[in-house]
Structures are given as structure tokens and as C-alpha cells.
Amino acid sequence: xxxxxxxxxxxxxxxxxxxxxxxxxxxxxxxxxxxxxxxxxxxxxxxxxxxxxxxxxxxxxxxxxxxxxxxxxxxxxxxxxxxxxxxxxxxxxxxxxxxxxxxxxxxxxxxxxxxxxxxxxxxxxxxxxxxxxxxxxxxxxxxxxxxxxxxxxxxxxxxxxxxxxxxxxxxxxxxxxxxxxxxxxx
Numbered sequence: 623x624x625x626x627x628x629x630x631x632x633x634x635x636x637x638x639x640x641x642x643x644x645x646x647x648x649x650x651x652x653x654x655x656x657x658x659x660x661x662x663x664x665x666x667x668x669x670x671x672x673x674x675x676x677x678x679x680x681x682x683x684x685x686x687x688x689x690x691x692x693x694x695x696x697x698x699x700x701x702x703x704x705x706x707x708x709x710x711x712x713x714x715x716x717x718x719x720x721x722x723x724x725x726x727x728x729x730x731x732x733x734x735x736x737x738x739x740x741x742x743x744x745x746x747x748x749x750x751x752x753x754x755x756x757x758x759x760x761x762x763x764x765x766x767x768x769x770x771x772x773x774x775x776x777x778x779x780x781x782x783x784x785x786x787x788x789x790x791x792x793x794x795x796x797x798x799x800x801x802x803x804x805x806x807x808x
Contacts (some may be wrong), residue, residue, distance in 0.1 A: 717762070
């Protein structure tokens with residue numbers, strides 16, 4: 623586990639809360655706020671030496687559950703192009719080709735000029751060419767088919783979208799709770 627790998631912090635019910643650094647995780651361990659852990663390969667953080675020359679260390683699990691507020695509201699992540707493009711696998715949802723971030727745009731299925739909203743279920747990634755061709759029309763009006771139905775990611779899908787370096791055990795935990803809207807391992 624490298625320094626850039628994050629640790630997935632859950633609340634005590636198992637809902638993801640955030641990605642944290644190893645230093646933040648170490649603080650939670652030392653303060654005895656970690657309730658339970660998951661994952662097989664632990665990260666070792668070395669500390670100082672004691673009087674007899676022994677070095678202290680902590681073993682940090684890749685997934686930790688801590689005390690904290692449990693929210694009962696439905697989670698809807700903030701919409702951003704970065705997360706939208708990751709949700710759609712950097713693929714134009716009209717022509718099907720993959721593009722880098724600079725070549726993709728946010729397309730409103732029901733255009734804003736027709737009263738469409740800027741939310742997860744009304745936007746898809748589209749290449750500049752397809753978005754310009756569609757213009758202020760719906761896909762049906764423009765004679766363009768959508769390759770997938772847009773959806774709002776749940777909290778587990780959002781945590782996947784928010785981190786580019788996810789360990790296998792973290793991915794297994796998150797993926798087991800995906801909504802099934804799309805194949806995420808692509």
C-alpha cells in the first residue's frame with residue numbers, strides 16, 4: 623500500500639463516509655475510535671523507538687469503521703463533470719467512443735432550454751461532436767439513441783467514482799453494494 627492509497631472510512635453501520643489518509647487513520651486507531659476493520663493486507667506505519675530500542679508500529683486496515691453520526695437521508699452526490707465522466711467510463715453516450723476529459727461535455731438529455739434539470743438522471747457524457755449535433759433537442763428529436771440510462775450513484779458507487787486508486791478488498795466491499803445500474807468494472 624503506497625502513501626497515495628487511501629483508507630475507506632465507514633460509519634458503524636458500514637456506510638462509507640470518506641477516503642482518508644494513513645495519517646488520519648492512524649489518529650483514529652490511537653484514539654481508539656476504530657470499531658471494526660475489513661481487508662486482508664494491512665499497511666504498517668512505523669513509529670519511534672522506546673528505551674529498549676524497540677520500534678513501535680501500527681497496522682492499518684484498508685477499511686475501518688468508526689463511531690459517528692448515522693444519517694437516514696437519501697444520499698445524492700454533487701454532480702461534477704469529473705464524476706459524470708467516470709460514471710460513463712469516459713464514453714460518449716451517443717456514439718460510444720471513449721475520450722479524455724477535455725474532449726467530453728455534459729449533455730442534458732432534456733435540454734435546459736426545454737426545462738431540463740442539471741441532475742444525475744438528466745445528464746450524460748457526450749463528445750463535443752455529438753453534443754453539438756444534438757444541440758437544444760432531446761435525443762429523440764435529434765434522432766440519436768442513448769447507449770445507457772443515466773442514474774444517480776449511490777454512496778458506494780460515489781466512493782468508487784471519487785477515488786482512482788482503490789485496492790481490491792476496498793473495491794470488493796464497495797462493488798457488493800452497487801445498484802446494478804451499470805457494469806462498473808469496465
